[in-house]
Amino acid sequence: xxxxMQGLKRTHRCGELSSANIGEKVTxxxxxxxxxxxxxxxxxxxxxxxxxxxxxxxxxEQAELMEKASKLRSEFVVAVVGxxxxxxxxxNENLATGEIEVRAEELxxxxxxxxxxxxxxxxxxxxEELRLKYRYLDLRRPDLQRNLRMRSQVTTLAxxxxxxxxxxxxxxxxxxxxxxxxxxxxxxxxxxxxxSFYGLPxxxxxxxxxxxxxxxxxxxxxxxxxxxxxxxxxxxPEFTQIDMELSFVDVDDVIEVNERFLAKLFKEVxxxxxxxxxxxxxxQEAMDRYGSDKPDTRFGMELVNVTETVKDSEFVVFKGAIxxxxxxxxINAKGQGAMPRxxxxxxxxxxxxxxxxxxxxxxxxxxxxxxxSFSKFMTEEEMNNLxxxxxxxxxxxxxxxxxxNKVVWDVLGNLRLELAKQMELLxxxxxxxxxxxxxxxxxxxxxxxxxxxxxxxxxxxMEEDLQYIDSEPGRVRAKAxxxxxxxxxxxxxxxxxFQNDVQxxxxxxxxxxxxxxxxxxxxxxxxxxxGVPPHAGLAYGLDxxxxxxxxxxxxxxxxxFPKIKDASCLMTQAPSMADNKxxxxxxxxxxxxxxxxxx
Numbered sequence: 001x002x003x004x005m006q007g008l009k010r011t012h013r014c015g016e017l018s019s020a021n022i023g024e025k026v027t028x029x030x031x032x033x034x035x036x037x038x039x040x041x042x043x044x045x046x047x048x049x050x051x052x053x054x055x056x057x058x059x060x061e062q063a064e065l066m067e068k069a070s071k072l073r074s075e076f077v078v079a080v081v082g083x084x085x086x087x088x089x090x091x092n093e094n095l096a097t098g099e100i101e102v103r104a105e106e107l108x109x110x111x112x113x114x115x116x117x118x119x120x121x122x123x124x125x126x127x128e129e130l131r132l133k134y135r136y137l138d139l140r141r142p143d144l145q146r147n148l149r150m151r152s153q154v155t156t157l158a159x160x161x162x163x164x165x166x167x168x169x170x171x172x173x174x175x176x177x178x179x180x181x182x183x184x185x186x187x188x189x190x191x192x193x194x195x196s197f198y199g200l201p202x203x204x205x206x207x208x209x210x211x212x213x214x215x216x217x218x219x220x221x222x223x224x225x226x227x228x229x230x231x232x233x234x235x236x237p238e239f240t241q242i243d244m245e246l247s248f249v250d251v252d253d254v255i256e257v258n259e260r261f262l263a264k265l266f267k268e269v270x271x272x273x274x275x276x277x278x279x280x281x282x283x284q285e286a287m288d289r290y291g292s293d294k295p296d297t298r299f300g301m302e303l304v305n306v307t308e309t310v311k312d313s314e315f316v317v318f319k320g321a322i323x324x325x326x327x328x329x330x331i332n333a334k335g336q337g338a339m340p341r342x343x344x345x346x347x348x349x350x351x352x353x354x355x356x357x358x359x360x361x362x363x364x365x366x367x368x369x370x371x372x373s374f375s376k377f378m379t380e381e382e383m384n385n386l387x388x389x390x391x392x393x394x395x396x397x398x399x400x401x402x403x404x405n406k407v408v409w410d411v412l413g414n415l416r417l418e419l420a421k422q423m424e425l426l427x428x429x430x431x432x433x434x435x436x437x438x439x440x441x442x443x444x445x446x447x448x449x450x451x452x453x454x455x456x457x458x459x460x461x462m463e464e465d466l467q468y469i470d471s472e473p474g475r476v477r478a479k480a481x482x483x484x485x486x487x488x489x490x491x492x493x494x495x496x497x498f499q500n501d502v503q504x505x506x507x508x509x510x511x512x513x514x515x516x517x518x519x520x521x522x523x524x525x526x527x528x529x530x531g532v533p534p535h536a537g538l539a540y541g542l543d544x545x546x547x548x549x550x551x552x553x554x555x556x557x558x559x560x561f562p563k564i565k566d567a568s569c570l571m572t573q574a575p576s577m578a579d580n581k582x583x584x585x586x587x588x589x590x591x592x593x594x595x596x597x598x599x
Contacts, residue, residue, distance in 0.1 A: 003108040005029070008079050015051025019099045021084040026102060028053060029079045029110070031140060033120070035072045042069040046080065047120075049145045054087070054101040055080050068107050075113035075120065075137075081106040128556075133570040135561055147558045151546045153269055155222050158242050161261050167220040167244065172207035174200060174224065179520055184228035186237070194587035200226035203539060205456060206524050208245040209496060212535040213527040219245045222542070228567075236543065236555060237567040242491075245537035251479055251495060254536050255280075255435060258483065258491070262433065270549060272431055278483075280435040287405075291329075291413025293439070296487025297432045299425040301416045303329045303409075306400070309389045315377035317360060321402035328402040331412055332390050333419050336397035337364045344397075350418055351401065356411040360400040362387060368394050417487065426486075428551045434484045438462065441478040442509065450511045455480050457506055457521075460495040460536075466502070473509050483540075490545045493538030500528055 011027045030048035042057040057069035072078065082104040092098030117133075118126040120140045131138040138144065159169065178185045178199030185199035201207075204223050211219045223243040229235070246254060255278075263274040279297075286295050289302045307327045310318045318328045333339075348359040363371040364387065375383060390398045401411040420426050441461050442451040451473050453459060461469065465476040479495035497503045503525065507517040518525060543555040556562040563569055583590065 002111050005079050005108065005110055008081070008108065010079075013050035014046055014048045014053035015096050017053060017084055017097055017100060017102075019086065022086055022100060024084050025081070026084055027079065027081045028055075028102065030077070031120075032072050032074055032076045032078060034074060035069075037070050042066065042072075044069065044072055046078070047140070047142070049149070051096050051142065053097045054092075054095075055082065055104050056085075056088070056101050057104050057107070065104065065107055068109065069104070072109070073113065073115075075116050075140075076109055077111035077113070079106075079108045079110055080104050129564070129570060132556075132562070132564060135571045139560065144557065147546070147550045147552065148560060150269060150550055151542070151558055154265065154542065154546055154549070155242075157265055157268055158222070158261070159220070161264055162218075162220040162244065165218070165257060167218040168216055169220050169222075170211060170216065171221060172201070172204040172211075172223065176201050176207075177520075186226045186228050189586045189588060191586050202227050203241060204243055205458070206521070208243065208537060209458065209524060209535065210527055212245055212247045212496075213530070213532050215247075215533075217247045219243075223539075236559065237563055239555075240542040242540040242542050242545075243537070244539070245535060247533040247535045249495075249534070249536050251437070251481060251536070254493060254495075254538055255481065258538060262483070266431065266549075270431075274431070274433060278433045278435055280437055282438040283436055283440065283477075284438070286434075286436050287409050291409040291411070291416065292487070293436055294482065294484045294487055294489040295413075295434065295436075296417060296420070296426070297434055298427060298430050298486060299420050301331050301333065301419065301425075303331055303412050303416075304390055305329050306386060306389050309385055310382070313378055313382055315360075315374050317358065317374070318400075318402050321404075324404070326402060326404045327408055328400060329408050329412055330390050330398055330400040331416050331419075332392060333397040333399065333423070334393075335395050336419070336423070337366070337395045339363065339397055347399065347415065347418070351411045351415055354411045354414050355407040356401055356403065359411075359415075360402070362390075362392065362398040362400075364392050364394055364396045364398070366395050430486070431548075432486055436482045436484055437480070438477045439480040439482075440474065441465075441476040441480075442473050444474060451509055453506075453510060454478065455492070455494055457510055458494075458496045458503070458524075460497050461502070461506075469505060469509060479536075481538075483538075485545070485548055488544060488548060489541075490548065491538055491540035493536065495534070495536040498528065498532045498534050500525070503528065 008027055010029050014028055014030055017026065028046060030046045033045035033047040033052055036043045040058070044055040044057065046053050046055050057066055059066070080102060082102040084100055085103050087099055087101045116137055118124065118130060118137070120137055122141055122143045124131060124141060163169070175188060175198040178187060178197055183202055185202065188198040188200065190196045190198060203225050204221060208219050221243045223241045224238060225241055226238050228237060259276050259278050263276055266272040266274050283293055286293055288305065289295070291303050305327060306329065307322060310328050311322055313319060321328060344361060351359040360374050361372065365371065370383065372383070378386070387398065392398050399415060401408045440454050441459060443454045445452050455478065460479040462477045462479055468475045480492070481494065482489045482492040484490070497506060504514070543559055546558040547555045550558055552558060561569065561571065568575065
């Protein structure tokens with residue numbers, strides 16, 4: 001039966017005690033990690049969010065205490081009063097409290113527990129579905145507790161840093177206007193305005209620009225955002241941004257304050273020194289060298305453009321790609337020349353997932369002999385020139401893609417990452433930052449047969465490129481910048497358009513009529529008529545940044561209550577059906593199609 005903690009007050013968390021406390025009488029409370037009855041002596045590991053502490057129950061004169069201690073089971077909640085002593089057995093090097101133990105004088109069982117569906121332990125091997133169903137148990141794990149502490153530390157430091165830099169923390173609405181541009185909105189029906197819907201914010205973009213129009217000058221928010229899109233390991237339907245906007249600034253000003261923020265953050269949380277200034281690379285250079293606009297620079301294996309080298313080749317794959325305006329590029333997987341054919345075939349299949357029709361290769365053996373998928377279509381001189389262009393040496397594996405630039409970049413960019421994983425080149429203890437700048441302003445959509453904004457419609461074009469906006473829209477670069485960490489975009493932003501004529505031109509290029517632009521963004525365009533300062537901003541994906549700092553592979557491990565891939569919550573069973581009374585109040589009727597049968 002549960003006991004009261006009346007008269008007891010916790011003096012320390014478990015992990016806060018050390019050999020400095022030897023001789024002190026303490027009161028600790030937490031969950032039973034495990035209990036070992038050795039006959040005449042009971043050892044109990046007590047766990048709270050700070051760590052684990054060994055409690056010892058011993059003494060024939062304490063029969064009642066010993067009997068109660070022997071009944072303890074995993075996940076019972078207990079309070080213990082006792083004295084801190086030097087550990088009687090061997091020191092446990094794996095525990096922060098491994099030099100000490102608490103010899104119990106009093107034990108209260110505050111709450112009993114049924115047998116949990118899985119053991120609460122660090123780096124649990126239990127299936128994620130089961131752990132997420134009982135997330136409140138899963139969160140008791142020390143590794144997840146550390147992640148939540150780190151996340152809290154990051155947001156606290158962000159608030160402190162930006163407050164000291166003159167930023168105001170301002171909350172923007174969660175219930176806003178739905179905008180069809182970009183990812184899908186989550187819609188919230190209005191009871192008071194039947195047939196009308198709010199959109200949950202994909203970001204506070206428009207509001208923070210309005211705050212600049214309002215003279216707030218520097219804004220910061222730890223902002224909840226929502227996107228109704230397909231999920232991946234680093235995506236969730238609701239996520240958190242460290243969101244900011246600044247007035248009277250240009251690209252360098254935003255980058256400078258954020259570099260100091262990142263340096264402070266990584267020093268204080270991880271004791272990692274970020275070298276400033278952080279390297280910058282244009283989008284074009286990133287794509288040409290790494291096949292990615294978020295390159296992982298912890299390893300080399302850069303793309304090499306060999307189009308000129310093979311332009312006279314009779315190999316139809318290379319020839320066809322070049323004739324169609326594409327390129328031929330390759331990567332050199334150093335020391336992989338002896339890779340078995342089966343493994344190479346798997347790489348070819350991998351490349352096809354990213355749009356490749358195939359993958360050409362040259363395997364240079366240790367003795368210098370060459371095995372190639374296309375050598376019979378090349379002269380010896382052409383092969384030698386190609387190997388030389390790739391800096392190929394004995395023991396290397398050279399892989400080539402030939403197609404339109406976009407496909408070649410996508411294929412080789414992903415292939416170099418896959419090879420880096422196989423070759424164990426990715427060091428999680430290394431933190432390589434990179435600013436990627438000068439993104440294209442627009443990207444062509446074959447599906448919609450028009451240009452789309454690569455970031456959003458309010459991104460400022462580079463002044464020197466404005467002359468091409470009508471004649472060559474794809475050539476126009478944006479004043480946009482992403483901050484990349486180890487091949488992950490952890491933040492992105494841009495200088496915003498603040499002149500009406502440039503904004504109208506941008507909408508025109510995107511295929512909006514004036515009426516359509518005003519229908520969607522009229523409140524912003526109206527605000528711009530009343531004196532708008534030059535402004536720019538940036539937003540970090542908090543979940544993704546903490547995931548990388550905590551060396552986790554999924555953002556679910558740094559969020560308290562994440563969703564699974566179909567955007568549902570296994571613990572609460574959300575989303576769920578609304579009852580008829582709620583639907584009637586909202587003026588809604590459901591016509592639910594069975595997606596599975598339709599497929």
